[in-house]
Structure formats: structure tokens, C-alpha cells
Amino acid sequence: MPEMKPDYRPQESTKDYDTVRRTTCTNQCESGCGMKIFLKEGRIVDIMGDETHPLSRGGLCSKGTSQFQRYYDPLRVHYPQIRKSLDDPYQRVSWDEAIDFVAERLTLLRQRYGPESLAIFRTGRASMGQKVGGGRFGHFFGTPNVFGQGPICCESPGAAMNYVFGAEGFGRLMNPSPDWKNARCILMVGTEMASQEVITYRAILDAKDAGAKIIGVDTRFNSSMSKADLFLMVRNNTDTALFMAMANIIIQEQLYDKKFVDKWVYGFDEYKEACREWTPEKAERVTMVDRNLIIKAARLFASSKPAMATGCLGTAQQYNSNNTNRSIAALLALTGNIGIKGGGWNWLHNCRPPLSYGHDTHDLPEPRRPVIADNLLPWGDNSVPVIINAMLYGKPYPIRGLIWNGNHLPQFPNVTKTERALRNNLITVHLSIYPNHTYHFAHASFPIAMGMETESICHHGNNRLIQWHNKVIEYQHEHRPDLFFYAKLAQKLGFGDKFPWLTNNDTDVDEKGFTNWLLNEDHMTRGMSSFNLDPEHNPRGGIMWPAETEAEATYQDPEATLRGKWIMYREGDPYPGTDSRFPTPSGKIELASPALEKLGWDRVPRHREGSESWIANPERARKYPISLNTCRITASFHEGGHWWPWADELIPDRYIQIHPELAKILGIEDGDTVVLENDRGSIDGPAWVTEMVPPWGCWVNFGFDRYQPFHPYETVNVVIDDIIKDPVYGQIQWKSMAVRVYLKGTDGTMAASMIHDYLKKKYPNLFNDDGVLLGTYKDRNWDYEEKEPWVDPFSGAMAVAGLKTGE
Ligand code: SF4
Incomplete structure (x- = not known):
């Protein structure tokens, strides 16, 4: 080192x-x-x-x-609480009493609806006790409905890379951030990492200091993009068209790496043909990016080897997520920037190792009913909205029990509908840190220990990294780790032997033993343990996975500053567990994917208009003419931030950014209270009048909920659609919902009409389909009607009935 x-x-x-x-x-x-x-x-x-x-x-x-x-936040949830119905106040009880309550309801649930009617959700910020312990609990309880955060976060890019490069599970990050300084060009797409991933962003600055040129692509100008040498403000959900246009230029101008393509790329001719229609002129009309900038970006990227790409949620949370990410990977493949220093597809968040719930779960009988899913991928996380509909309408079969952590509820799409759905549940358990929005829609709340009160591994997805975090302080009040909850509940339900980690007369849990067990369960992490990860007596920085043996958990490259596999997909270095550099069916990088075609998706990437664009839905555009983009910034990382004062002070308000031209039309001044709404919901908050957003778009920072202590704001996700999503992985379209904005107290319909007319005159191309493909919209077939209203046997409350999706 x-x-x-x-x-x-x-x-x-x-x-x-x-x-x-x-x-x-x-x-x-x-x-x-x-x-x-x-x-x-x-x-x-x-x-x-x-x-x-x-x-x-x-x-x-x-x-x-x-x-x-x-x-030490006094606002934390400090002890277990239960209530029979969501309309009752919580009552403080002991851990054992609360576990008894949950076990009793789960037993009733299993008798009445079957074990599959329990869903278990985890957030990306969950402990291993929740991620693996919760999944393991679900399997032994008998439900296949164990869900990760992927579709409401950003796992779709990783899923796309599985098909392009080949991987076990999600195709993963290739080069760690300390290598980025070797790049001569960085394509940075759809990310606000300078604000959200502050320390990782230093790798971009280091690269820039070393001479790298940065090409930034986003629907909104932000602090990350402020360092770009070229900034391309792209229309929401049109990135695929942009990157195919760049590929077209690179191919037509013979700027691609022919030798690499001939040897390592499958489907080049098909992709070349697919890109041909994307001339700079057509791309400009569809993406709203100046054609000269597109040409400049393509030439810069192709002539600056090594070049790499990084990005995040912006490429994930859109209808075209799969094809956008495949088209970015195609730029890397065409220019031979895979498996080399300074190259690679280096996505933030998308590099978690496969999670194993234990080999013994493979011996369990198949659940009576399959997992509820409506996305095309037969593996990975399943789309979130199916759970909302299964709770609300009981179709395709009822979900009536839920265990989740963090603050899922305000992070779900169509929050008001999700709230209605939760009212149907027989039991909802919240593994609580704060009494947040999610806590207020649960029957049982358990006080969860976190971070420095616990010990285990954490995944750091910006670097394929697994690190150890130590227990530094004792539990306070009645806090215990998530794993303790599952071990106690499993014991009560008769399968405690599957959770042999309770200690101290069942008052604590052995997290270290559990973590070493889970590291050993998967071949990708078998070379790691609490012993070689703990930063108190090891080189700092953890170990990059995959590390199948302890011998691999060492510095593997003269330049390496982290232990483990330094650069993925190097020539002559087979992918772990295979004898192929690219473990795809063809053994090459697949720009055309027979596997995706077999699933019913595009064999080669294509641009499709998202469900709420002016082109796809002109009628809707009259009522809701602005395209909403949301993202989090520093304090707003999941449920954290806004609950402790120093972090909250950084971003106290939930802003609504609009362009000065729209503000002028609508009579809005910076700081005025404005309303943002569509037919799903409405929020209001201070206007931030700025050219950071284009005239056709607006932006809102998420991470707020109405129960936060200092600056409670309704979550912006009340306006997000839960039905139409990226069809492959089920990624929600957080980046392209149709809304209107107006000064509070004025007429919203009138404001929408004024904006619509202004945009149509100024940007006729926004409303011109020009032969582009529309989305498939097949998911709109979810048209359920509850025939038999659900009656809560405890409160007698009637379920909301007779609702149809899209209301
Ligand atoms: S949240 Fe933690 S890991 Fe992330 S940049 Fe801040 S200090 Fe580092």
C-alpha cells in the first residue's frame, strides 16, 4: 500500500x-x-x-x-409500543409483551390468509440484522414476499449491467474511486454526489486536478455538475436517446476501439443500426440538448482514453432506466474502457454483494403462492407497488402483514394510497429509530439500536466495499438490534433454532457471530470476517468484494489502497466463479441481449417516452405541464438528518425550484409559498426561483415527512405514480412526473394553462412526437376492485373499498 x-x-x-x-x-x-x-x-x-x-x-x-x-437524540423511540388498531394510541409494553402481540397476530394472519400474506421490507440503510435476518425470518415463516429497497432506490442500473457485462446478481461497480484519478475523461450522469456522497465526490475532484475532463449530464444543474467541463441538461427520461446519439457519432466518425469491439463486443452491428436514427438533430429535438454539445461530448469521450462513467439515481428512477444504463455501458464498450485503469462503469450504490439468507433456506419447500411481482426480471427485488395493491385490493392475493424499518412510507410512491393500503393490515410492525411517518402507521413499534450501538458489516456501494463498524457505546433505554427482534420472534413462533444468536438469557444478541456466519454463507464474501475487517487492528478501509478466500482479501495491485479485487473484468482475469472474463452467454459484452429479449424487453436499447411526458400524454400535459424531478441532498438521507439539529439546519426546508421565466408568468417571487400538485396529491413550500432547473421542469428535495420535529413538510412522493414504472426492474419514475406549480391562493388550473401555452410556443418540440416510441403502459392493467371489503377484526374498521388504480 x-x-x-x-x-x-x-x-x-x-x-x-x-x-x-x-x-x-x-x-x-x-x-x-x-x-x-x-x-x-x-x-x-x-x-x-x-x-x-x-x-x-x-x-x-x-x-x-x-x-x-x-x-443521544431524546426524540428517538426508546421502548416497545403496541396498539390494536391504527386509530388507538400506542401503549408502552415490555419487549416480551410486544413480541407476544406480534406473534399472536402473525399466527392469526397465517391461519386466515396463509404465510405468504406477510411482506418484509428493508431499506438500503438497514442493518444486516434486518437485511439478512429479516429475509431469513421470512423464509422460515413461509413467505416469499421479502423485498429490498431496489425499486424505490437505484438498483436498476446494476440489474442492467448483469445483462451487459455478466455478473452474479447485479452487475457491479468495476473500478474503485481511488482509481478515478487515472481517468482522462469522466462521464457523470444523473447524480448529486457532491451533496449526497460528499467524500466519494473527492475522487472526481482528484481526477479533475489530475487533468480529467468531466462531462456532466443531468436534468438539473447542481453542485456536482458545477465542476463539469461540459454540462448537458437533458430532458427527463431521454438519456437513452442522448447516449445513443453519442454512440452514433463515435461509430460514424470511426472513433471507436475496433480491436476491442471485434474481440469483446456482441451485437455491435445491431446496436450500430439502432443508433443510426439518432442524428444530433433528432437527438436535440428529443433531449433538448444542443446538437453541438452532443457532438462535442461524443468526441471528447471517445478521444480521452482511459475514460469512465459514474452516476446514480438519475439514471435509475425513470421509465427508460434499463436502456439508459445499457446505452451508457455501450459507450464504455465501444471505446474499450472496460477492465483498465481509469476506465469502468463505476456506479454509486450499485455494488452490494449478493445476500444469502442461509443455505438451509434452499431446503425449504416452495411457498404455496409465488412472490408477488409485476416486473420482467425473474430475479432481484420486486417492484414496490405490487405490495400496495395487494394490501389495498387483495390481488393477486392479499398482503395483510408487514414488517419494515426506517421510514419507508413517505419514500413510497403515491403515499396517500399507501396510507390507505396500510389501514387494511392485520399487523404492521415498525422497527423504529424515530417516531416518523412510518411509525404512525404501524401496530407495533420496537426501539432499534443502530450504528455505533451495534457491530457488524456495512456495505459501501461506491467502492464494492465491505467494512466493519464497531460497537462503541452501550445500548440506551431499551434499544436492541434488528436481529434481536427477529431472533425473539422466531423463538416465539417455534423456529428459534434457526436464529441461534440470542445471548445473556435472551436479553441480547450475538451480532458478531451472526455476521461471521453470513459472510461465510456466500462465496463472494467468504474471505472476510470480523477478524480481518475490524479497523481497530487492520489496515483501514475494509475489503473489496468479491473475496472468496482470505488470500484474496489483500492488496492485489501495486496501486491498490484498498484490500481485495482492485479492478473488475481485466483481460486474463476470469470473473469470480467462472472461466470467462465476461460471464454473459456469449462471453462478451452484450450490446444486444437475447436474454432480455426472451424476457419480453428490448434486445438492443431504444428510447421510449415516459408515461407523463408531453408527447406520451398530451391531455395530461394540459393539466400538469411541468416535469418534476426529485432528489435528496445532504441532510435528507433516508430517515436521518432531519431528526437531529445540526444536520437539519443544513437543509431545513423542502424547496420547490422553478425557472425564473415560469416564476415571472405566474407572479412568483423567490421565497413565496407555492403549491405543487397533480391528481394524486399536493404539497406546498417555499419557491426557489433559479436557472438550475429548465423552464419545462421543476425540482423538489425529498427526505421530509409531516412528523419530523423541526421542519415538518408533506413528502413530495404524494404526487408520484405507483403503477407505471421501468418495466424491467420496476424502478419508480421519481424523475419525470407531470405536475403544476402556482402561487398559493391563486387558481391552479389557470396557472397550468398559462404554463402549457408558454411552453408550447417556446418549445414546440416538447409536444412533437417525431416518431418516437411511447412506453408500453402494460402495467395500467392493474385495475382492481375490492369485491369484499376487508374488516379489521380488532377495530371493526372498514377497509377502503371500490377504489381503482390511478385514482
Ligand atoms: S455520511 Fe458518513 S460515510 Fe457519508 S460522507 Fe458523511 S461521514 Fe462519510
Whole structure:
């Protein structure tokens, strides 16, 4: 490992402390910073960055340094609570009483509806106890409906890469961020990493300092894009057209790497033909990006080897998610930028190893009913809305029980509909940190220990990294880890032997033993353990997966600053567990995918208009003429941030960004209260009048809910559709919903009409289909009607009945 640069000075606390512990920042983002925790008599008095950590190099973002407020937050949920109905107040009970209550309802649920009627959800920020423990519990309970966060987060790109490059599970990040400084060009798409993944963004700055040119592509200008040498503001959901146009230029101008393509690319001729229609002129009309910028970006990318691509949610949360990501991968493949230093498809978040719920779950009989799913992929997470509909309408079969963590509810699409659906449940359990929106729609709440109160691994998906976080402080109040909940509940339901990790007379749980068990269950992580990961007695920074043996969990390259596999898909280096560089059916990078074609999707990428664009739905555009984009910024990472004061102060308000031209038409001044709405819901908040958004779009930061203590705002997700989504993976279209914005107190219909007419005059192409494909909209067939209203046997409350989707 190279010597650490001298400017990473050891940081010394000025506080009165008696102990320093080293650990890893958990579950606040995917950067995975190293931390030094200063303690006095077992209590945190200071938090600083670990200067010996190869990624964070002593840096922490505001969420890292302020985390002591998170642990000692008096607003946290401190003890178990239950209630018979959502209309009753919670009652404080003991852990055993609360477990008895849940077990009783789950037993009733199993008798009445079958075990498949229980769904278990995890967030990306969940502990291993929730991710693996929850999944394992679900399998032994007998439900296939164990769901990850993927479709409401950003796993679709990883799923697309599985088909392009070949991988076990999700196609994963290739080159770690310390390698990015070797790139001469970085294509940075659909991300606000400077705000959300603060420390990882330093890798972009390092590359820029070393001379790399940055091509930024986003629907909105943001702090990350401010460092771009070329910035392409693309119309929502049209990235596929943009990247196919760039590919067309690269191919037509013979700028591609012919040798690499001949040897390693499958489907080149088909892709070349598919791209041919995307001339710069047509691409400009569809994407709203100037044709000269498209040409410039294509030439810059193709002539700057090595070049890499990175990005995040912007490429995921759209109808074209699968094809957008395949078309980005195609740019890398055409230019031979795979498996080399400074190259690679290096996506944020999308590099978690496969999760195993235990080999013994494979011996279980098949559940009586299959997992509820409506996406094309037969593997990976299933789309979220199917659960909403199964709870609300009981189709294709009822879901009447739910266990989830974090703050899922305001992060779901169509939140009002989800709230109605939750009212139908016999039992909803919230594994609580805060009394947030989700907590208020549960029957049982358990006080969950987190981060430094627990010990286990954390995945840091920006670098294919697994790190260890240490238990630094004792549990407070009645907090216990998620795993404790599942172990106690399994014991009560008669399969406690599958959770042999309870300790101290069943008052605690052995998280270290559990984590070593799960690392050993999957061949991709078998070379790791608490012993070689713990930052207190190992080189900092954890180990990059895959590491099938301990021997692989070492520095594998002279340049490596992290242990483990440094660069994926190198020539002569077979993909783990295979004898092929690219473990696709053809053994090559597949720009044409027979496997996706077999699933009913596009053999080669194509652009399709999303469900709520002006072209796809002109009638809707009259009522809701602006395209909404949402994303989180620093404080708003899942349920954190807004519950502790220092982080909340950074982003106290949920802004509605609109362009100055629209503001002028509507008589809106910066800071005025404006309404944003469509037929699903409505929010209001301060206007931020700015050219960061285009005239046809607006932007809202998410991560708020109406139960937050300091700045409660309704979640923007009340306006998001739950039905039409990326058909392959089920990714929700958070980046392209049709809405209208107007000054509060004025007429929304009139405002919509004024905006529509203005945009139509100024941008006729926005309303011109020009022969582009529309989305398939097959999911609109979800037209359920509840024939037999559900009656809650405990409260007698009638379920909402007779609703149809799309209401
Ligand atoms: S950048 Fe991410 S990992 Fe680092 S301190 Fe901030 S939240 Fe934690």
C-alpha cells in the first residue's frame, strides 16, 4: 500500500476524553468514511475523521461529525409500543409483551390468509440484522414476499449491467474511486454526489486536478455538475436517446476501439443500426440538448482514453432506466474502457454483494403462492407497488402483514394510497429509530439500536466495499438490534433454532457471530470476517468484494489502497466463479441481449417516452405541464438528518425550484409559498426561483415527512405514480412526473394553462412526437376492485373499498 500523503494530519480532539475507538460511518451514505470516536466514561464527546482511512483520509461530512446528536437524540423511540388498531394510541409494553402481540397476530394472519400474506421490507440503510435476518425470518415463516429497497432506490442500473457485462446478481461497480484519478475523461450522469456522497465526490475532484475532463449530464444543474467541463441538461427520461446519439457519432466518425469491439463486443452491428436514427438533430429535438454539445461530448469521450462513467439515481428512477444504463455501458464498450485503469462503469450504490439468507433456506419447500411481482426480471427485488395493491385490493392475493424499518412510507410512491393500503393490515410492525411517518402507521413499534450501538458489516456501494463498524457505546433505554427482534420472534413462533444468536438469557444478541456466519454463507464474501475487517487492528478501509478466500482479501495491485479485487473484468482475469472474463452467454459484452429479449424487453436499447411526458400524454400535459424531478441532498438521507439539529439546519426546508421565466408568468417571487400538485396529491413550500432547473421542469428535495420535529413538510412522493414504472426492474419514475406549480391562493388550473401555452410556443418540440416510441403502459392493467371489503377484526374498521388504480 502506498504511503499516506502527509497532508492527512492526525486530528486531535480538544474535548476531555479517556478513550478513542475506530469505526466506520454506517448507513448515512455509501462513502464509508473512517471515524475516530472520542469517549469519556463511555459517552461520545467528539467525532473526527480517521486520517489513516484510505478513502476518507480524515474527512467526514456534516452528517458524520454531528452523529452524536443522532445517538443521544431524546426524540428517538426508546421502548416497545403496541396498539390494536391504527386509530388507538400506542401503549408502552415490555419487549416480551410486544413480541407476544406480534406473534399472536402473525399466527392469526397465517391461519386466515396463509404465510405468504406477510411482506418484509428493508431499506438500503438497514442493518444486516434486518437485511439478512429479516429475509431469513421470512423464509422460515413461509413467505416469499421479502423485498429490498431496489425499486424505490437505484438498483436498476446494476440489474442492467448483469445483462451487459455478466455478473452474479447485479452487475457491479468495476473500478474503485481511488482509481478515478487515472481517468482522462469522466462521464457523470444523473447524480448529486457532491451533496449526497460528499467524500466519494473527492475522487472526481482528484481526477479533475489530475487533468480529467468531466462531462456532466443531468436534468438539473447542481453542485456536482458545477465542476463539469461540459454540462448537458437533458430532458427527463431521454438519456437513452442522448447516449445513443453519442454512440452514433463515435461509430460514424470511426472513433471507436475496433480491436476491442471485434474481440469483446456482441451485437455491435445491431446496436450500430439502432443508433443510426439518432442524428444530433433528432437527438436535440428529443433531449433538448444542443446538437453541438452532443457532438462535442461524443468526441471528447471517445478521444480521452482511459475514460469512465459514474452516476446514480438519475439514471435509475425513470421509465427508460434499463436502456439508459445499457446505452451508457455501450459507450464504455465501444471505446474499450472496460477492465483498465481509469476506465469502468463505476456506479454509486450499485455494488452490494449478493445476500444469502442461509443455505438451509434452499431446503425449504416452495411457498404455496409465488412472490408477488409485476416486473420482467425473474430475479432481484420486486417492484414496490405490487405490495400496495395487494394490501389495498387483495390481488393477486392479499398482503395483510408487514414488517419494515426506517421510514419507508413517505419514500413510497403515491403515499396517500399507501396510507390507505396500510389501514387494511392485520399487523404492521415498525422497527423504529424515530417516531416518523412510518411509525404512525404501524401496530407495533420496537426501539432499534443502530450504528455505533451495534457491530457488524456495512456495505459501501461506491467502492464494492465491505467494512466493519464497531460497537462503541452501550445500548440506551431499551434499544436492541434488528436481529434481536427477529431472533425473539422466531423463538416465539417455534423456529428459534434457526436464529441461534440470542445471548445473556435472551436479553441480547450475538451480532458478531451472526455476521461471521453470513459472510461465510456466500462465496463472494467468504474471505472476510470480523477478524480481518475490524479497523481497530487492520489496515483501514475494509475489503473489496468479491473475496472468496482470505488470500484474496489483500492488496492485489501495486496501486491498490484498498484490500481485495482492485479492478473488475481485466483481460486474463476470469470473473469470480467462472472461466470467462465476461460471464454473459456469449462471453462478451452484450450490446444486444437475447436474454432480455426472451424476457419480453428490448434486445438492443431504444428510447421510449415516459408515461407523463408531453408527447406520451398530451391531455395530461394540459393539466400538469411541468416535469418534476426529485432528489435528496445532504441532510435528507433516508430517515436521518432531519431528526437531529445540526444536520437539519443544513437543509431545513423542502424547496420547490422553478425557472425564473415560469416564476415571472405566474407572479412568483423567490421565497413565496407555492403549491405543487397533480391528481394524486399536493404539497406546498417555499419557491426557489433559479436557472438550475429548465423552464419545462421543476425540482423538489425529498427526505421530509409531516412528523419530523423541526421542519415538518408533506413528502413530495404524494404526487408520484405507483403503477407505471421501468418495466424491467420496476424502478419508480421519481424523475419525470407531470405536475403544476402556482402561487398559493391563486387558481391552479389557470396557472397550468398559462404554463402549457408558454411552453408550447417556446418549445414546440416538447409536444412533437417525431416518431418516437411511447412506453408500453402494460402495467395500467392493474385495475382492481375490492369485491369484499376487508374488516379489521380488532377495530371493526372498514377497509377502503371500490377504489381503482390511478385514482
Ligand atoms: S460522507 Fe457519508 S460515510 Fe462519510 S461521514 Fe458523511 S455520511 Fe458518513
